[in-house]
Amino acid sequence: MSPYIVIISTGSxxxxxxxxxxxxxxISNQLFELGWKVKKFVTLPDDPNLIFSELQSLQxxxxxxxxxxxxxxxxGPTEDDYTLETVLKLTGKTSYSVEKAKLRLVKxxxxxxxxxKDILPNVFRQTFVPEGCKTLxxxxxxxxxxxxxxxxxxxxxxxxGVPSEMTEMFKRRLVPExxxxxxxxxxxxxxxxxxNIGESLFQNDFIEPNRNEFFKDAEWGVTANRGYIKCIFQxxxxxLLTTIISRLESQYPKIISDDVFQFVHEQLLKEKYTxxxxxxCTGGLLGKKLxxxxxxSAYFMGGFLTYSNELKSKxxxxxxxxxxxxxxxSDEIARVMVDGLCQKTGTDYGISITGIAGPLGGSDTxxxxxxxxxxxxxxxxxxxxxxxxxxxxxSIRENASNTxxxxxxQSLKGKDV
Amino acid sequence: MSPYIVIISTGSxxxxxxxxxxxxxxISNQLFELGWKVKKFVTLPDDPNLIFSELQSLQxxxxxxxxxxxxxxxxGPTEDDYTLETVLKLTGKTSYSVEKAKLRLVKxxxxxxxxxKDILPNVFRQTFVPEGCKTLxxxxxxxxxxxxxxxxxxxxxxxxGVPSEMTEMFKRRLVPExxxxxxxxxxxxxxxxxxNIGESLFQNDFIEPNRNEFFKDAEWGVTANRGYIKCIFQxxxxxLLTTIISRLESQYPKIISDDVFQFVHEQLLKEKYTxxxxxxCTGGLLGKKLxxxxxxSAYFMGGFLTYSNELKSKxxxxxxxxxxxxxxxSDEIARVMVDGLCQKTGTDYGISITGIAGPLGGSDTxxxxxxxxxxxxxxxxxxxxxxxxxxxxxSIRENASNTxxxxxxQSLKGKDV
Numbered sequence: 001m002s003p004y005i006v007i008i009s010t011g012s013x014x015x016x017x018x019x020x021x022x023x024x025x026x027i028s029n030q031l032f033e034l035g036w037k038v039k040k041f042v043t044l045p046d047d048p049n050l051i052f053s054e055l056q057s058l059q060x061x062x063x064x065x066x067x068x069x070x071x072x073x074x075x076g077p078t079e080d081d082y083t084l085e086t087v088l089k090l091t092g093k094t095s096y097s098v099e100k101a102k103l104r105l106v107k108x109x110x111x112x113x114x115x116x117k118d119i120l121p122n123v124f125r126q127t128f129v130p131e132g133c134k135t136l137x138x139x140x141x142x143x144x145x146x147x148x149x150x151x152x153x154x155x156x157x158x159x160x161g162v163p164s165e166m167t168e169m170f171k172r173r174l175v176p177e178x179x180x181x182x183x184x185x186x187x188x189x190x191x192x193x194x195x196n197i198g199e200s201l202f203q204n205d206f207i208e209p210n211r212n213e214f215f216k217d218a219e220w221g222v223t224a225n226r227g228y229i230k231c232i233f234q235x236x237x238x239x240l241l242t243t244i245i246s247r248l249e250s251q252y253p254k255i256i257s258d259d260v261f262q263f264v265h266e267q268l269l270k271e272k273y274t275x276x277x278x279x280x281c282t283g284g285l286l287g288k289k290l291x292x293x294x295x296x297s298a299y300f301m302g303g304f305l306t307y308s309n310e311l312k313s314k315x316x317x318x319x320x321x322x323x324x325x326x327x328x329x330s331d332e333i334a335r336v337m338v339d340g341l342c343q344k345t346g347t348d349y350g351i352s353i354t355g356i357a358g359p360l361g362g363s364d365t366x367x368x369x370x371x372x373x374x375x376x377x378x379x380x381x382x383x384x385x386x387x388x389x390x391x392x393x394x395s396i397r398e399n400a401s402n403t404x405x406x407x408x409x410q411s412l413k414g415k416d417v
Numbered sequence: 418m419s420p421y422i423v424i425i426s427t428g429s430x431x432x433x434x435x436x437x438x439x440x441x442x443x444i445s446n447q448l449f450e451l452g453w454k455v456k457k458f459v460t461l462p463d464d465p466n467l468i469f470s471e472l473q474s475l476q477x478x479x480x481x482x483x484x485x486x487x488x489x490x491x492x493g494p495t496e497d498d499y500t501l502e503t504v505l506k507l508t509g510k511t512s513y514s515v516e517k518a519k520l521r522l523v524k525x526x527x528x529x530x531x532x533x534k535d536i537l538p539n540v541f542r543q544t545f546v547p548e549g550c551k552t553l554x555x556x557x558x559x560x561x562x563x564x565x566x567x568x569x570x571x572x573x574x575x576x577x578g579v580p581s582e583m584t585e586m587f588k589r590r591l592v593p594e595x596x597x598x599x600x601x602x603x604x605x606x607x608x609x610x611x612x613n614i615g616e617s618l619f620q621n622d623f624i625e626p627n628r629n630e631f632f633k634d635a636e637w638g639v640t641a642n643r644g645y646i647k648c649i650f651q652x653x654x655x656x657l658l659t660t661i662i663s664r665l666e667s668q669y670p671k672i673i674s675d676d677v678f679q680f681v682h683e684q685l686l687k688e689k690y691t692x693x694x695x696x697x698c699t700g701g702l703l704g705k706k707l708x709x710x711x712x713x714s715a716y717f718m719g720g721f722l723t724y725s726n727e728l729k730s731k732x733x734x735x736x737x738x739x740x741x742x743x744x745x746x747s748d749e750i751a752r753v754m755v756d757g758l759c760q761k762t763g764t765d766y767g768i769s770i771t772g773i774a775g776p777l778g779g780s781d782t783x784x785x786x787x788x789x790x791x792x793x794x795x796x797x798x799x800x801x802x803x804x805x806x807x808x809x810x811x812s813i814r815e816n817a818s819n820t821x822x823x824x825x826x827q828s829l830k831g832k833d834v
Contacts, residue, residue: 013640015455017446018649020439024460029434038432039467043441043458050456077617078639111784112805122617140809162641164809223435277701277722283708284694284701287722291700294776294810302728305694305704305719311762315719345728359711393711 003068003153003182005031005038006058010073010083011161012045023072023166030170032221034178035187035234046073046080048089055090055156062151068182069150073161075143077122083158084128087148090156093130100137101127101144108142136173141165147177155181190241192248193228195255195406196387202229206251214244226398227389227406228257260402260409261289267412268299268349273378275408276303276345278316278337280328280354281371283307286401301347306337316340329354331372334384338374349411350376351404357393371400375407420485420570420599422448422455423475427490427500428578429462440489440583447587451595452604463497472507472573479568485599486567490578492560494539500575501545504565507573510547517554518544518561525559553590558582564594572598607658609665610645612672612823613804619646623668631661643815644806644823645674677819677826678709684829685716685766690795692825693720693762695733695754697745697771698788700724703818718764723754733757746771748789751801755791766828767793768821774810788817792824 007027013019024041031038044050051074058069074083088095105127109119126143129135136145138160145159157174159166194202199222207220214220218235231248235241249256257263268275277286283305290300306312309328313320318336326332337352355371362368369389376382385407389399424444430436441458448455461467468491475486491500505512522544526536543560546552553562555577562576574591576583611619616639624637635652648665652658666673674680685692694703700722707717723729726745730737735753743749754769772788779785786806793799802824806816 012638014442015445015458016449016638017442017444017455018638018640018647020437020442021458022437025431025434025437027434028432032433037462038434039462039464040471041432041438041458041460043460045454045456047456054457077615078620108807112807120617120621122621164812221433221435276728279701279704280719281708282705283713283717284696284704284722287696287701287724288699288705288814291698291724291774292811294774296700297724300700300724302697302722302724302732304721304732305701307704307708307714307717307719311693311719315721315761344732357708357711394709397705397708 002036002184003066003155004061005036005068005070006040006042007038008051008054008069008071009041009043009161010046010051010071011043012047012080014043014073015045023161023163026163026167027070027072027170029223030175032232033189033234034175035184036182046082048082048086051082051086052089055086055150058156059090059150059154062154066153066182067151068154068178069156070159071156072159072166075126075145075158075160077120077126077142079122081125084125084130087130087156087158090150091130091148093132095128095130097124097127098129098135098137098144101142105142134177136169136177138165138169139172140168145169145173147174147181153182187234187236188238188241189232189234190245191230191232191259192245193230193257193260194248194252195228195257195403197229197252197255199224199229202231206248210244210247214240214247218244225402226391226395227400227402228260254415257406257409260405261292264290264405264408264412265293265296268408269295271412273299273349274301274347275299275349275351276301276341276347277350277404278304278306278341278352280306280312280337280352281357282353282355282397282401285397286351286353286404289401289405301345303341303345303350312337316344327366329356329366329370329372331384331386334372334374335382338376338382338384342376348378349408350374351408353400353404355387355389355396355400357396357400359393369396371396371403373400373404373407375404375411377411419453420483420572421478422453422485422487423457423459424455425459425461425468425471425486425488426578427461427463427468427488429464429497431460432462440578440580443580443584444487444489444587447592449604449606451592453599463491463499465499465503468499468503469506472503472567475573476507476567476571479571483570483599484568485571485595486573488573488575489583492543492562492575492577494537494543494559496539498542501542501547504547504573504575508547508565508567510549512545512547514541514544515546515552515554515561518559522559551594553586553594555582555586556589557585562586562590564591570598604651604653605655605658606649606651607662608647608649608676609662610647610674610677611669612645612674612820614646614669614672616641616646619648623665627661627664631657631664635661642819643808643812644817644819645677671832674823674826677822678706681707681822681825681829682710682713685825686712688829690716690766690829691718691764692716692766692768693718693758693764694768694770694821695721695723695758696769697723697729697754698774699770699772699814699818702814703768703770703821706818706822718762720758720762720767729754733761744783746773746783746787746789748801748803751789751791752799755793755799755801759793765795766825767791768825770817770821772804772806772813772817774813774817776810786813788813788820790817790821790824792821792828794828
């Protein structure tokens with residue numbers, strides 16, 4: 001039995017439009033993986049009356065059906081953080097300071113060379129939770145999260161609004177608790193990525209024709225990302241899931257992948273390959289993505305940012321005439337960039353990116369979105385790929401660097417790239 | 418008299434977390450400029466029952482106070498677009514097709530070489546509105562928006578969910594109507610950034626002592642970001658706002674700034690300075706940030722990613738012994754990195770970043786978060802700054818690259834860095 005799920009985000013910066021709430025969508029996606037659909041998102045300013053009346057009406061609803069409320073924000077140290085006080089008013093409970101969280105706070109301050117007495121009293125507020133609740137400890141920040149019973153089979157979960165704290169707490173602490181609170185039959189899930197294809201085309205070409213055969217006993221969902229869509233399939237029938245995935249693989253052999261970020265990281269470590277990059281239009285974004293995971297120093301050596309033609313020439317010894325002949329955004333320049341890169345760095349893999357991120361600089365033959373990506377593999381073969389990515393400047397740069405990671409994936413998989 | 422404002426977004430792709438709602442924040446920001454604060458965002462799936470019960474409870478609320486509901490989405494041609502039918506159920510009205518919109522639709526089809534008979538009947542659905550409402554014509558797409566009276570001084574506005582259609586309709590058609598419905602005085606706003614200071618310390622040191630003097634006739638808000646907090650002040654009293662800002666400037670002379678991203682971009686363009694970077698722990702993130710704005714090729718030349726010590730030595734000719742003596746994360750190495758960089762690139766400004774992003778690699782003397790940032794300015798002076806940034810790997814990298822931008826800002830402003 002699934003609860004009626006509502007996600008609440010609090011923060012005046014959200015309702016004022018100064019920040020965009022990404023927490024609710026992220027939580028909803030994660031809950032989908034547990035087999036649950038969210039009924040409603042609510043975003044409220046840091047106003048204790050508004051928060052209270054929203055929670056109260058959900059508490060009333062819990063007299064009729066099981067309700068699960070997941071609320072983020074308002075657990076910080078400042079006076080406009082009202083979550084705890086509102087929950088106490090709702091439940092009529094008192095609060096206490098979680099000893100472990102207090103010790104952790106003191107340690108963090110000491111590590112910064114400060115003493116106990118330097119800690120402002122309001123900072124300690126973050127270690128308080130309602131008595132008798134289930135606590136959710138925070139391994140990233142300070143504020144402690146908690147789960148409070150608000151009715152029969154109904155719970156209110158409070159977590160910090162800082163995404164890095166919330167996501168870690170959600171995965172490590174909340175998911176196991178939710179599975180205990182709302183046990184359900186084992187839902188299996190498989191996820192695949194498809195590259196450079198739109199959601200609606202995928203739905204038209206894969207979901208519709210297979211609707212009767214597959215999607216009576218399986219659910220599907222698609223998340224659009226920059227360069228790829230993530231296709232998620234869920235069912236309690238493992239065999240059916242396997243059939244769906246193999247149909248997907250045979251329909252899209254050249255553009256299908258698993259989680260590229262994870263695979264590239266693990267496989268480069270495993271094969272002890274090194275990699276370097278030379279970036280033009282992405283300005284460092286590929287390097288940033290290749291160093292997101294701890295331990296990336298084992299394979300990522302570095303490289304060059306050659307945004308200007310002058311530096312393409314100076315740092316990689318590409319004659320200015322060659323650049324002028326072919327244009328900086330061309331198959332030829334992507335090729336000499338990656339070859340020059342690997343000569344300088346001596347890594348097993350090399351990647352070059354040169355393109356037109358726009359909004360200006362496009363032409364009839366090379367419109368905005370045109371990107372050439374060169375990849376040199378460990379046996380020394382260089383291939384240059386040509387793309388025209390959609391969207392604005394940010395989207396084109398994200399597309400280009402994600403697609404570069406897909407090319408490394410394909411090469412590591414031994415597939416044609 | 419301000420109405421109680423609620424913004425509703427409908428769309429199952431939103432509550433499933435497959436898309437992020439940017440409409441609500443945008444609308445809220447626009448309303449803020451009209452002097453209105455939004456009380457609540459609600460996001461609902463394409464479910465007519467959930468939409469109806471939400472609207473009904475807001476209609477009930479309008480018996481007590483003036484309510485303004487602005488709803489986006491659900492006006493399209495497909496079977497999961499329920500807005501019109503739900504509004505008709507709420508008001509007990511019938512609907513009619515807006516003649517002007519119908520003609521426009523036919524014209525659009527003709528322009529694409531199609532005839533009247535090619536238009537699928539459900540496409541015409543988008544031209545229908547409730548009888549007796551105020552219509553909001555759509556100059557970008559097809560669906561007609563409308564304003565419906567739902568109680569005394571209370572209105573329900575329905576607009577399409579496509580951002581380009583909604584924003585145009587909002588500015589051109591809705592704002593003049595809202596000004597007529599709810600006239601009020603002008604609210605002013607000023608924003609400043611403070612660097613490497615926590616929200617709670619700011620509140621303690623600035624807001625509390627000035628509460629009586631400043632914040633009876635002015636509102637304040639703080640948004641925490643990586644490396645800085647954004648402080649926003651609002652009042653109808655311009656003189657008071659000026660006094661608040663000058664007090665802020667005199668209290669925090671060394672860490673205050675305007676929008677650093679915008680200023681650095683504009684000032685580098687204006688002064689015709691060039692810049693290059695050499696990044697270790699940030700892996701390209703600073704370069705990415707410096708190339709986010711169109712036109713950055715006028716100042717950003719490129720640089721080096723020297724993630725490994727080997728490449729620090731190879732590309733910048735720093736002797737391996739020097740790195741071993743001081744450690745790659747040190748004042749000395751940040752200095753020779755930026756000096757080596759500028760020798761190779763010849764740019765006016767140079768920035769080097771070397772640090773420990775973690776989670777591993779920290780020590781007692783150099784904990785995780787330790788970052789050295791070197792800046793060489795156009796007169797050739799090099800200064801290295803030492804920081805210990807809080808948070809996880811991602812946070813430390815964001816902090817480091819944002820702070821590097823702040824150092825460029827300070828130098829461009831002629832302030833001590």
